[in-house]
Amino acid sequence: MRWRIRKCPECGRYTLKEVCPVCGAETKVAHPPKFSPEDPYGEYRRRLKKEILGIGVKK
Ligand SMILES: [Zn+2]
Numbered sequence: 666m667r668w669r670i671r672k673c674p675e676c677g678r679y680t681l682k683e684v685c686p687v688c689g690a691e692t693k694v695a696h697p698p699k700f701s702p703e704d705p706y707g708e709y710r711r712r713l714k715k716e717i718l719g720i721g722v723k724k
Contacts, residue, residue: 670695670713679713 672678672695673685685692695713 670710670717679716681717 669681671680671683671692673680673688673690673692675685675690676688678685678687679695680686680692683692684690
């Protein structure tokens with residue numbers, strides 16, 4: 666599954682939404698669009714996923 670993790674440039678909140686749930690600013694894609702087969706960002710993305718799930722964002 667391909668994640669489209671986004672980050673608020675204002676408060677630094679990670680979210681999957683295009684608008685920050687905290688301050689309402691427009692968010693940016695937080696990770697690079699390309700991935701190597703080794704997936705060096707796997708750990709990074711897992712941490713983001715935990716953080717996102719931790720704040721209770723539901724689909
Ligand atoms: Zn924000």
